[in-house]
Amino acid sequence: MNPYKELFPKGSQVRIADRPMLEEFLNTWKFHNPLKPDQLAFAGKTAEIASVGFYHGGDVLYVLDGVPGVWHEQCLTSSSTQGGRMTIDLKTLKTPLPKDISPWDLLQPVDESRFGKVVFDPKEQERWSKAIFVGGLPYMWRKAYLVLDMIYGLLELTEGDKVFLIGEALEACGFVDPLKARVGASGTVDALDIQEDCRDAFFNNKRGVGGQRGTFRYNYTSHIPNEAYDVVLNLQAIQHADDWRETGKEFLRIMKPGRRLVMAEIHLGAPQQDWKIRQDLHIEHLIDKIMSRICGSILEFPYYSMPELHAAFAGQLEETDDFEWRGLEVFWGRKPR
Numbered sequence: 221m222n223p224y225k226e227l228f229p230k231g232s233q234v235r236i237a238d239r240p241m242l243e244e245f246l247n248t249w250k251f252h253n254p255l256k257p258d259q260l261a262f263a264g265k266t267a268e269i270a271s272v273g274f275y276h277g278g279d280v281l282y283v284l285d286g287v288p289g290v291w292h293e294q295c296l297t298s299s300s301t302q303g304g305r306m307t308i309d310l311k312t313l314k315t316p317l318p319k320d321i322s323p324w325d326l327l328q329p330v331d332e333s334r335f336g337k338v339v340f341d342p343k344e345q346e347r348w349s350k351a352i353f354v355g356g357l358p359y360m361w362r363k364a365y366l367v368l369d370m371i372y373g374l375l376e377l378t379e380g381d382k383v384f385l386i387g388e389a390l391e392a393c394g395f396v397d398p399l400k401a402r403v404g405a406s407g408t409v410d411a412l413d414i415q416e417d418c419r420d421a422f423f424n425n426k427r428g429v430g431g432q433r434g435t436f437r438y439n440y441t442s443h444i445p446n447e448a449y450d451v452v453l454n455l456q457a458i459q460h461a462d463d464w465r466e467t468g469k470e471f472l473r474i475m476k477p478g479r480r481l482v483m484a485e486i487h488l489g490a491p492q493q494d495w496k497i498r499q500d501l502h503i504e505h506l507i508d509k510i511m512s513r514i515c516g517s518i519l520e521f522p523y524y525s526m527p528e529l530h531a532a533f534a535g536q537l538e539e540t541d542d543f544e545w546r547g548l549e550v551f552w553g554r555k556p557r
Contacts, residue, residue: 226272226274226280226282226293227280227293227296228269228272228282228293228296229269229272230269230270230271230272231268231269232268232269233266233267233268233269234266234267234268234269234282234284234296234297235264235265235266235296235297236262236263236264236265236266236267236284236287236291236295236296237263237264237294237295237296237297238263238264238322238342238346238512238513239260239263239264239346240511240512240513240514240515240516241295241512241516242255242259242260242263242295243260243425243515243516244515244516244517244520245292245294245295246260247425249292252275252279253275253279253281253290253292255289255292255295256289258288258289259288259289259291262287262289263342264342264343265287267284267285267286267287268284268285269282269283269284269285270282270283270284270285271283279292279293280292280293281293282296297318297321297325322508322509322512322513323505323508323509323512324342324345324509324512324513327339327340342513345513346513346514348513349509349510349511349512349513349514350423350513350514352510353510353514354419357388357389357392357393357456357486358389358392358393358394360486360548361393361394361395361455361456361486362393362394364486364545364546364548367484367543367545367548367550368395370543370550371453371455371482371484371550372398372399372402374480374482374550374552375402375451375453375480375482376451376479376480377399377402377403377407377450377451378403379403379404379406379407380403380404380406380407381402381403381407381408381450381451382403382407382408382410382448382449382450382451383399383403383407383408383409383410383449383450383451383452383453384410384412384441384444384448384449384451384452384453384471384474384475385399385409385410385411385412385453385455386411386412386414386440386452386453386454386455386457387412387413387414387453387454387455387456387457388413388414388415388418388455388456388457389413389415389456390411390412390413390455391411391413393455393456395411395455396409396411399453410449412440414438414440414457414460417436417460418434418457418460421434421435421436421460422434422460422515422521422522423514428461428462428463429462429463430462430463432462432522432523433515433520433521433522434459434460434521434522435459435460435461435462435522436460436461436462437461437462437463437466437467438457438461438467438470441470441471441473441474442470444474445474446473446474447473447474447475447476447477448474448475449474449475449476450475450476450479451475451476451479451480451481451482452471452472452474452475452481452482453482453483454471454481454482454483454484455483455484455485456484456485456486457483457485458483458484458485458487458524458529458549458551459485459487459488459489459521459522459523459524460522461524464524464528464529464532464533465532465533468481468532468533468536468537469536472536472537472555475555476555477555477556477557478554478555478556478557479554479555480552480553480554480555481537481552481553481554481555482550482551482552483529483550483551483552484548484549484550484551485548485549486547486548487521487523487547487548487549488518488521488523489518489519489520489521489522489523490523490525490547491519493518493547494517494518494519497518526542526544526549526551529542529551530542530551533553536553536555537553537554537555537556538553538554538555538556539553539554540552540553541553
């Protein structure tokens with residue numbers, strides 16, 4: 221007698237999970253029958269179960285009609301096709317919800333009359349989720365104008381100073397002009413916007429030496445002479461660097477002794493942030509809905525905590541300190557003379 225029981229019997233219709241979930245499974249499953257990269261192309265497809273097997277230990281493995289590869293049960297969801305749209309069969313849906321079920325999957329057939337069939341299209345859902353998610357920095361940083369003024373004050377800028385500014389959406393967030401006003405006509409603000417590099421790294425699932433998604437080696441300053449700038453200001457470029465001990469050395473190399481390095485980030489992906497989201501069902505629903513079509517979970521975003529930055533700069537900076545306000549974290553320290 222077979223002691224194992226499959227969730228999807230032979231002949232039933234299933235929907236293959238969306239690409240973010242498949243990518244997560246591809247990167248984390250290190251055991252038998254790993255998902256192959258070419259299987260990602262079938263994300264969101266529907267198919268019929270051709271056969272069911274059980275790996276020793278009870279893992280359920282499926283072969284789908286017309287779809288290559290072996291599929292783990294975690295990569296499939298129960299579904300039915302109605303009028304060309306995909307809906308979850310609520311009668312077979314388990315509670316608590318399976319990990320790979322998102323709010324998009326529980327849209328009701330009646331939603332078509334209000335939004336059209338396009339609302340059931342996973343590709344459109346991904347596009348809308350990304351559009352909602354990206355582009356928020358100019359809004360958020362203007363909400364944080366009081367903290368931003370404090371950040372500028374930490375730089376201790378004087379007339380004629382040379383500033384190296386690195387970050388995301390620098391012009392759109394309004395960072396550049398206030399800095400130019402503080403250093404005057406005889407000063408310099410060199411701004412390097414790396415927003416598209418950061419977006420590409422995250423959406424393409426690039427992982428740096430620390431293994432975090434969306435991180436990479438910052439090779440932006442190797443051509444700059446030693447002590448070319450008075451200060452370095454990092455606004456919204458903390459979380460994508462893959463190694464702050466090495467990147468920090470490079471930032472300090474190009475700035476003068478006795479001056480401050482200041483870094484700030486409105487972060488995503490901190491464990492405490494995920495905890496806060498889980499305290500309200502409406503907020504949890506909205507974040508889960510967006511993240512399910514981007515990367516699967518908000519915890520996929522790279523995150524360097526303030527204690528980790530202090531450790532990375534240990535022995536390289538003096539008078540280090542940090543500050544947090546509504547998810548905006550600020551770190552600073554002085555380069556030894």
